């Protein structure tokens with residue numbers, strides 16, 4: 339799930355594991371699974387993933403989302419400045 343947290347007067351979205359509730363800090367160690375209702379669930383890989391039959395790597399899922407809201411490769415690269423502003 340995506341959860342909002344308030345840090346130093348600003349609000350940030352975080353992906354948290356639907357099994358343990360902890361923040362996912364390393365996209366390479368996370369997966370996204372979906373159920374029969376096509377609802378997504380985020381998990382730490384191996385430790386929390388519930389062995390769901392339908393999963394995709396979190397990084398792949400995020401790229402699909404960016405593409406599906408209309409960002410092309412050049413626009414994704416241009417987001418690096420915005421990303422630097424978001425580091426907390």
Ligand SMILES: [Zn+2]
Nearest residue numbers: 355358382386
């Ligand atoms: Zn977890």
